Amino acid sequence: MSLLEIAHLTGGYGETDILNGIDLTVEQGEILTVAGTNGAGKSTLAKAVMGLLPRASGRIALDGTDILAEPVERRLALGIAYVPQVGNVFASLSVLENLQVVQGVRDAKARIAELLDAFPALSERRRARAGSLSGGERQQLAFARALMARPRLMILDEPTAALAPARVVESFERIRALPALGVSVLMVEQRARQALSVSDRGCILDGGKVAMLGAAAGLLADERAAALYLGRAGGA
């Protein structure tokens, strides 16, 4: 059974559908990249899985249980975490407070200690305001915040969008390490080639539908994918 199963998913913010019947799965322990042109529905898909889309129909199942009608709080409790594209840390709270404020965490003190061990840069700046962190540190904090509740599935919406180019590679390395922590990943990303290079599978959306789906290596080698969606190797 897939960890996440999406079937016939449609929906949007207003009356117009942005997602037009998406079928997709995320398997246990895999990283799945969702790529596509601007306006293809990538971030909308991420929001729909997290329960943040005002209108959605179809089926979203976690471990076989339909969660489409469940509110955000229930999805969090079931093990889904979400790192938004922008505003992914509480800028006015300290690093430590960003972790302390996450609710529904068993043995929160021990979990914070684990995460500060895993992200030493944060440990050194635990009393600093999150708004004063560098882009790379902010992203580490965003990941640590999302990992607080020991999720099984992490949804990353454009994780490298706000990073300096020099930080992008280490960011993808961080994402590559998540399955070893028991976390599967659904990653929406503009830097499709780099994202696919750390992913097991990839999916390309076009007009709110799945245009291509397959092994990441296969998509990277695919002439049509390169021509229409990914750009040539060496590009972004």
Next chain:
Amino acid sequence: MFGALLVAGIVHGLIIGLAALAVTLVFGIARFPNAAAGDTMTAGAYAGLLAHQASGSLALAGGAAVAASGAVSLLGYLLVFRPLARRPVASLLVAAIGVAFVIRAVLGLIFGHQQQVFQVPLAWPIEFMGLRIPPMDITLATVAACALAAAFGVLHLTSIGRQMRAVADDPDLARVSGIRPLRVMIALWLLAGAAAGIAGLMLGVKTVVSPEMGWEGLLTAFAAAILGGIGSPAGAVLAGLLLGIAQEVSTPYVGFTYKIALAFVVMLAVLLVRPRGLFGRMEGVR
């Protein structure tokens, strides 16, 4: 003379600061200007007056003021503002003005419209570094300092306070961090009500208690909240102090009638130099 006015200004500024704290907390988290904050103060002043008349104790009066204003504030949220959540800010502002009128009308019906005073015993001023300070001013300043310490303690040292600040910072991120909005809102309205209650009690002790007292002070509280940087609790308190001191110190030069206007001149002058206020981003409690 200047020293005495300065002391009076500090006490007056603490009252404004507490009222502004109530305004800015609601603005930062619930994201609308709560025009009922002044009348919530009045409810606290009357509850304090009743408790003081019954017991003669200012401590009990303070407890009664906090309890009554907290309850009024929470009721306003549950009965009016919660059902209107997600409506435009203008709708919430008009609703808050309506709540303010209702509170004032109820207080007028119960207590009448004549002015009432706290019967506090007269005491000789305390001499300190050439200043003659009324003991009641020291008491009120101590009460205000304790109330502010408690409010900032809640905001910065407790889990619910962190959650309130997180919601103020980014409500969407707070939602995906598992923070329950209803709990945060209940805590917010209780805390804002308590701050308004202490402000109402202090204002009542310093001046007179009447159904209109809070409404008349609301504009100054709003000015302090804006001057401090909307959504900044520390900014609201410091701006309240600044306006209070400016009003009292300017009294010999501009007269009693114009001292309130002078406070707004100070506010405008600061905002011209620093449009976001003393501590400000434009949104969110920090």
